[in-house]
Amino acid sequence: MAFGSFDNGSGRSHTVSEINMVPLIDVMLVLLVIFIITAPLLSHSIKINIPQATAQPVEQEPKIVDLAVDAGGMLFWNEQPISMDQLKERFAAEAVLDPQPDLRIRADLNTRYEILAQIMSSARQAGLKRLGFITRPGADTQATQEAAGAAAPAAAGGATGTDQVQPQAKS
Template structure:
């Protein structure tokens, strides 16, 4: 070492690896968001269901969901169908499992006659267990 000279040490090398910690944190937050929002997306068909104070039944038997919108569109398990295709699908379901329950969700503005027609199609297919799905009324404000 010479007098009056400062020895320089070599600085740290730049890091060439990707820091995975922020990426993992973001991915975990996204997983939590998807877990919380998935149940909210269960039924994407907007209906104004009738309100009732009736007790909620618990069904252990297999079921299919039949939706009738205010525009008259039919959905079987969230898939749009026409009346002829609905009869064929329900007949296949009845052949596979005759004790299958039909959970009918009809908009409050659908005429009663149309609901009866859909019920008739289900009974014609061989499915006699029909349940009506309704919303609970809002609690009374005091």
């Protein structure tokens, strides 16, 4: 470090433009000592005995209701044909069960939305709370859709017409 002199006789008085690093080093050393002292205290734990609970979890698998709708609007409750009036009665009967069943709606590609809206409205009015839709993942090409549509009924082993996917021609 350069220090200025008190000698005015030389005629060269200039300002010292260097930063004094001694105070910064002192602060860093103090912080280092503080961290060295406090670091072991942060990892200290207190050993306590906590009570042990021995409860078995209740495993209730909710019943699943599969409601299929074909392109013509025919309804199938777990693969059995059903009318809209019978459907409302079944919804009311299933809504009082504990736990409520999961209602899974599987609709044909060409099913009118009006039919689906009536089904969802009937389920909600009956008090069913768990409602979902079953869909097939989309395919990128027409060939893969046709292959999936042809393979699905064969894999299902005599599946109904609601399981078949009808590819649409794009215009």
